[in-house]
Amino acid sequence: EQLRWQREHGSAAWRQLRFVELGWHGTNIAGGRYHDARKVALGDDLFLRLAYYDQANFLMAAAIHTPGRTLEHRRPDGLIEGHAYSVLEVQEMHGVRLVHLRN
Incomplete structure (x- = not known):
C-alpha cells in the first residue's frame, strides 16, 4: 500500500x-x-465544511485528542477523549448547530 x-x-x-x-x-x-x-478548520469554517461533507454523503468520523493520556477518558460533557465516533448528520436549526454522533 x-x-x-x-x-x-x-x-x-x-x-x-x-x-x-x-x-x-x-x-x-x-x-x-x-x-x-x-x-485545521475552526469555528464557522469547520461547521460549514462538515455540513457540506454531510450533504455530499461523505463518510465521516470524529475523535477527541487525549493530551498526555494513553487510555480513554470521559469528559464532563459525556464525550470520551481518545474514542472514535461516527458522524451521522450535521444540521443547523434556529441558529443552533448540531453534529449527530454515534458511539
Missing part, C-alpha cells in the same frame, strides 16, 4: 497521512480520497 501511495501521490503525501489501527486493516483503499489531517 505504501509504495502505491508514494507512486500515485508522492512520498510527501504519504508522510502527512495519519493512520489508526482498525479491525479491517488491510482492506484495499485504492481509489479513495484522503484529507491532510494537519490542516
Whole structure:
C-alpha cells in the first residue's frame, strides 16, 4: 500500500497521512480520497465544511485528542477523549448547530 501511495501521490503525501489501527486493516483503499489531517478548520469554517461533507454523503468520523493520556477518558460533557465516533448528520436549526454522533 505504501509504495502505491508514494507512486500515485508522492512520498510527501504519504508522510502527512495519519493512520489508526482498525479491525479491517488491510482492506484495499485504492481509489479513495484522503484529507491532510494537519490542516485545521475552526469555528464557522469547520461547521460549514462538515455540513457540506454531510450533504455530499461523505463518510465521516470524529475523535477527541487525549493530551498526555494513553487510555480513554470521559469528559464532563459525556464525550470520551481518545474514542472514535461516527458522524451521522450535521444540521443547523434556529441558529443552533448540531453534529449527530454515534458511539
